[in-house]
Amino acid sequence: MARSAMTVPSDQQHSAHYVLTKHLVAGRTCGDCAQCCDFKSVRAPGFFKPAGERCPHSTGCSCAIYDTRPDPCRGWHCLWRRIDALPDEARPDLSGVAFEVLIDHDSEDPFEHVSIVVLALDHHSVFQRPDVQSWMNIFLQEGSLPVFLSWGGYNLMIHPPPDVAAAARDETLSPPPGKEAAVERWRERLRGVRAERALNKTASAS
Ligand code: SF4
Numbered sequence: 001m002a003r004s005a006m007t008v009p010s011d012q013q014h015s016a017h018y019v020l021t022k023h024l025v026a027g028r029t030c031g032d033c034a035q036c037c038d039f040k041s042v043r044a045p046g047f048f049k050p051a052g053e054r055c056p057h058s059t060g061c062s063c064a065i066y067d068t069r070p071d072p073c074r075g076w077h078c079l080w081r082r083i084d085a086l087p088d089e090a091r092p093d094l095s096g097v098a099f100e101v102l103i104d105h106d107s108e109d110p111f112e113h114v115s116i117v118v119l120a121l122d123h124h125s126v127f128q129r130p131d132v133q134s135w136m137n138i139f140l141q142e143g144s145l146p147v148f149l150s151w152g153g154y155n156l157m158i159h160p161p162p163d164v165a166a167a168a169r170d171e172t173l174s175p176p177p178g179k180e181a182a183v184e185r186w187r188e189r190l191r192g193v194r195a196e197r198a199l200n201k202t203a204s205a206s
């Protein structure tokens with residue numbers, strides 16, 4: 001389905017942050033999918049569900065306490081709900097793969113502070129499927145965020161590629177030939193992430 005990846009209100013089309021965290025695809029609902037009630041952790045006052053375990057309130061295709069579900073469940077949507085370019089058949093329960101934006105400001109790895117995660121719900125072989133690869137390409141071609149594959153407790157960063165990532169992390173390394181501009185873009189991004197982290201640490205210590 002050829003939809004724009006960034007179908008958002010015209011005054012906010014510049015904002016990838018808006019698309020990834022606020023925008024919802026018009027007319028798209030979760031239907032019978034309840035996959036995030038398995039793969040996400042949910043922490044709320046008086047309630048904790050670990051990642052990778054089915055929530056006791058999940059029927060497998062819906063939430064049995066939908067009207068009173070915890071706030072984190074209300075605010076969270078996978079990227080299939082947010083990105084117009086992901087087609088209907090990419091719905092996690094139908095496709096076996098879930099796309100999410102992961103925000104982890106506590107991670108020591110600056111690439112993990114804000115990243116796209118492609119999660120295999122059953123088996124990592126799903127990453128080899130041409131349809132799944134075409135959906136991953138939406139994020140790889142847009143390119144501004146790190147992209148991780150995740151399966152069975154493993155995580156593998158596929159964007160930026162390892163040589164670019166290594167040079168971005170360590171500014172004493174020479175960028176690989178022909179990749180100087182890409183390395184500099186990522187270095188700038190990582191400097192920003194590290195500066196923000198240092199500021200947050202200072203603020204929480206005072
Ligand atoms: S994984 Fe996505 S589509 Fe499925 S229930 Fe969660 S938010 Fe809805």
Ligand code: SF4
Binds near residue numbers: 036049055062070
């Ligand atoms: S409370 Fe409902 S929406 Fe939240 S994880 Fe459990 S089943 Fe899913």
